Amino acid sequence: DLKSEMNKTRKLPLNNDTRASDSSQEDAIDQWARRRKQFKESKTCSSTGGSSINSTITEGSINSEDARSVDLGLYSENEDRGFYTENFHSASWVFRGDDVSPDNSPRCLSKRPRPVAIRERTVKITKGTGNYPWGFRIQFSKPILVTEIDTNSAAEEAGLQVGDILIAVNGTDVTSMPHSEAANLARKGPDILTMIVGSDISRYPNTPKPTCRGYLHKRTQSAILKGWRKRWFVLKHNGYLHYYKHKKDEGKCRPLEVTKLEGAEIGVDTTLGKPFVFKCIPQFGNRIFYFCATSNQEMKRWLEAMDKAVHPIHQNHVWVDVTLHNTTLPPLAIKNPECLGLLHQLDSSKDVWIQHYCILKDGCLYFYATLRSTSAQGGLYLQGYIVSEQSLGSKRSVIELRPPSEEFKTFYLCAENVNENKRWITALKASINKWLPLHQAIQDFMSRPLEETRM
Known part of the structure; x- marks a missing residue:
């Protein structure tokens, strides 16, 4: 179980009592051994499409570049439950349900009454x-x-x-x-x-949450190493700022550090005598982060995105609330699923396939440990994903879920046999097709001929 493994590897303080007994000294040595093991594991990269359960332990909490640990706080509720939601929150999506005919428009753009969810x-x-x-x-x-x-x-x-x-x-x-x-x-x-x-859920689109990616120079304040280091920064939709050594590490390695931006102070800095410098003072802790962009335009892009993360809107799209509600239900309690059954998900970091009992409903794939589970372990928001049958390693037929942009994760699933794979592929395509990007929905609606009234 991943969560129990994480609890086992949490950072523990060293006992500084000089009068400690031999047993307490052995405990302290064991604690440091666990920390060393955790640090080594944090260096090991996991490839794209790994487990959908998110770890809240990062290298930054053990060995940050500034030699200080960071309180990572809590992730968003859905991510805490093991959901991968990046692509949904990166754009505005319109739910059109089963209205897949070109003669029909999404309900939010149509005046005709239809059954609603x-x-x-x-x-x-x-x-x-x-x-x-x-x-x-x-x-x-x-x-x-x-x-x-x-x-x-x-x-x-x-x-x-x-x-x-x-x-x-x-x-x-x-x-x-x-x-x-x-x-x-x-x-x-x-x-x-x-x-x-x-x-x-079909009446209005979701509001995209701030995301930003790119290279920035980060000022290092360590007593050993001082100066500016070029790092790959990722501001995620949940308001957490991640950074990596290189762009290629995103999605493959754990971030060097994660910082919560909600409630932070951000702004341009002129005290360092360097152009395009801005700073961030998180709400908790006593650190000040200094960043340097390559241009004034790039600095403004980051400041705008970070300002939205500093003042988030705590209001879920109703479809997010629906999926949160569904995670609390047993698998067979989710009404009218589009597909259900056993699937294996590839955990590339360990090169193993993990079995789930899966429920597909309205563009969300829910993962359960077994059919008798009382709640979901996690899942995937599938808006915009492209589904296809591929061969992978020794398996001649697997289901590939490829995102519309390389910045998001690719997932690999496999059913019990080829026919089951084809059944799931058909259902996944139909379920994903219930959602349209808002710009496409508007374009399709505007290109339709004028509605006529029969007399």
Whole structure:
């Protein structure tokens, strides 16, 4: 079990008590032996497409270039659960469901009513001041839709989203109620407006989270080594800044260090007398990181991306919430899966195939230890991935999941036989095809002929 192995290899402090007994001295030696073993393992690269379970231990926590350890904090909730989500968060995606005919547009671009996938939740909004104390607008429609959220309003703070469907207001069902009556229920009710709303995962796209990659020079403040070192930096969508010795190490080696940017102070620095220098002061710890870009434009690119990571929007796209909910369910409790069964995933770092019981649903592949598991171990967000049958090593038929960009991971899966592989490939392609990049969805919609009305 990877998590238990990680717990075994966590860094332990050396006992400095000079009066320690022989047994405690042996424990201290054993602790250092474990640290040395962990450090050696951290030098070993794991190739792209390895285990989807993310390790939160990095070389930086043991032997950073500045000879200091870093508190890595927590990763995002989905990544903590072993999900690989990079490609989904790198772009805006529109869920079109089973509407794969060119005559149909994604629901967020179509006015025609269709069955929708609703996930209900409760929102409580504290009444503000002024003529519009709640801070949102609803549409004259059935169902009643939220069409606008005021910036910095009580509604925004409560997590109400554009596209949400009103189901109940202050305990009264409004699904068949006129728009004006629902508004009066809110106005005449208490100062805390309680609504049950539903989110349609096909109604609006997700918002991409900040990512940035490139070489920067990092100032080293070690007592032994001083100066600037060229390193490959990766700002991930979860707001963590990783860096590697070389570009080729990303996805293959553990990062030299990981820093959480949320709440950090960032800005241009002029104290070092060097152009294109900017600094980052993390919220926790007493370190200051200095970076040097190759141009003013490159520095601005990094500052813009880092500023978004410093002030993140803590609001998941509803589809992310759906997948989080599904991970808490046993495999057969996920409704209407597109495919299910045993698959082996290649862990390239160990050159072994790991067996999972898998459930495929709406572009997400869930991994379970066995059919009797009570919750998922992890999974893959498959938006944009290209599925094909390949030969790999001694296996004549494996399933390759290749991302649209080389900066993301490639995965290899294998079923029990060739026919099972083909069954999974067909299902994976259909499931991935339920999602479109937003720019493609808009382009397809604009190129359609005008709708005609029969008289």
